[in-house]
Amino acid sequence: MKVQCDLCPKICIIEPGQSGECRVRVNIDGVLKTVVHSFPCSINPDPVEKKPLFHFLPGTSILSIATVGCNLHCKNCQNWEISQTNPEDVEAAFYPPQKLVELAKYLRCPSLAYTYSDPIIFYEYTYDTAKLAAKENIRSVLVTAGYINPQPWKHLLQYIDAANIDLKGMTDDFYRSVCSATLKPVQNAMISAKAEGVLVEVTNLIIPTLNDKPEQIRQLAHWVKANLGAETPLHFSRFFPHYKMRHLPSTSEKTLDMAREIAMGEGLDYVYIGNIRSERGQNTYCPSCKVLLIERSGYTILQNRLQDGRCPDCNKEIYGVWK
Amino acid sequence: MTRRKFIEQLIKAVSAGLLGIVALAKKAVPRKFIRAVRLKKYPGPMATLKNINKQSKWSG
Numbered sequence: 004m005k006v007q008c009d010l011c012p013k014i015c016i017i018e019p020g021q022s023g024e025c026r027v028r029v030n031i032d033g034v035l036k037t038v039v040h041s042f043p044c045s046i047n048p049d050p051v052e053k054k055p056l057f058h059f060l061p062g063t064s065i066l067s068i069a070t071v072g073c074n075l076h077c078k079n080c081q082n083w084e085i086s087q088t089n090p091e092d093v094e095a096a097f098y099p100p101q102k103l104v105e106l107a108k109y110l111r112c113p114s115l116a117y118t119y120s121d122p123i124i125f126y127e128y129t130y131d132t133a134k135l136a137a138k139e140n141i142r143s144v145l146v147t148a149g150y151i152n153p154q155p156w157k158h159l160l161q162y163i164d165a166a167n168i169d170l171k172g173m174t175d176d177f178y179r180s181v182c183s184a185t186l187k188p189v190q191n192a193m194i195s196a197k198a199e200g201v202l203v204e205v206t207n208l209i210i211p212t213l214n215d216k217p218e219q220i221r222q223l224a225h226w227v228k229a230n231l232g233a234e235t236p237l238h239f240s241r242f243f244p245h246y247k248m249r250h251l252p253s254t255s256e257k258t259l260d261m262a263r264e265i266a267m268g269e270g271l272d273y274v275y276i277g278n279i280r281s282e283r284g285q286n287t288y289c290p291s292c293k294v295l296l297i298e299r300s301g302y303t304i305l306q307n308r309l310q311d312g313r314c315p316d317c318n319k320e321i322y323g324v325w326k
Numbered sequence: 327m328t329r330r331k332f333i334e335q336l337i338k339a340v341s342a343g344l345l346g347i348v349a350l351a352k353k354a355v356p357r358k359f360i361r362a363v364r365l366k367k368y369p370g371p372m373a374t375l376k377n378i379n380k381q382s383k384w385s386g
Contacts, residue, residue, distance in 0.1 A: 036364070039368070047377065048379060094370065095371075096373060106378075118384075126361075127361050130361075155359045
């Protein structure tokens with residue numbers, strides 16, 4: 004008997020013995036099963052700035068996990084060795100939710116990140132761990148492409164504190180040709196995450212010749228401001244040739260600076276540049292009095308002047324989770 | 327047509343109409359999301375994860 008997976012907009016109809024597009028949700032004897040629940044292929048404590056999250060517990064370590072598989076197939080994927088492969092081909096360890104939460108406590112990580120591949124495809128593992136973590140005062144963070152159906156998304160968000168969601172481009176054509184996905188479900192996921200009270204930061208990877216035109220960047224920044232609010236942090240990330248896009252050059256620093264200028268010109272309060280060292284593009288400035296609030300170098304916090312989440316000079320409340 | 331025959335046909339028509347409405351209503355209501363069941367055995371090789379206290383090499 005075939006089964007249909009309702010988790011993401013691909014709504015795969017899966018034949019017995021086969022998996023959905025994500026490779027990890029399998030039809031076994033007419034029952035939809037996840038083969039990666041409790042079997043991460045990667046567990047590491049990272050700086051929270053690496054996610055990137057710049058407005059969530061800065062300077063802390065976040066226990067980050069992933070399983071193999073992904074429901075998108077981005078031609079530029081930086082983690083394709085785990086995202087575009089079968090579980091049969093990748094080593095994993097047994098870490099049920101309880102063990103992960105204990106490890107986070109042992110390593111003194113105040114939060115857990117479900118990341119590297121995409122937590123959507125290890126949904127049940129993410130959900131069970133986040134629910135348990137919430138009881139133990141460990142916070143949960145998603146780093147995701149946001150390609151999920153509304154019902155499971157809303158169900159998961161009740162245990163999620165923050166999310167960095169990729170907005171990879173502003174056209175369906177881009178999503179279809181580069182990522183094997185569509186744009187609208189991602190935008191809807193972002194809007195509902197914000198509406199549910201999750202701290203949302205947005206990442207846009209700028210790929211030369213594909214989504215680096217000033218007009219495309221302006222459109223993206225405009226959409227973020229109009230739908231998520233001017234306070235939503237936006238990260239422009241540098242592309243490096245990877246996987247099936249080795250023929251394109253890395254994004255230039257000039258393009259990243261230009262993107263930041265455009266997005267700030269569109270009225271966004273916090274615009275950052277990632278995957279590259281940048282003098283100003285990694286710091287947080289007060290949107291009201293423009294004073295430096297958080298100075299970063301790479302993933303290191305050099306100084307944090309915030310006082311109770313406010314600018315020490317003009318007392319403006321700064322969007323984020325600061326303690 | 328006898329009165330009995332008329333009532334029989336009326337009941338059939340109303341029943342068919344009701345069944346149609348129920349079928350349409352079922353289609354109109356979104357399917358409830360059903361969790362996937364956890365498979366207890368990982369299909370790939372099992373190993374002890376290395377460098378569990380170090381920063382990851384993966385992006386994100």
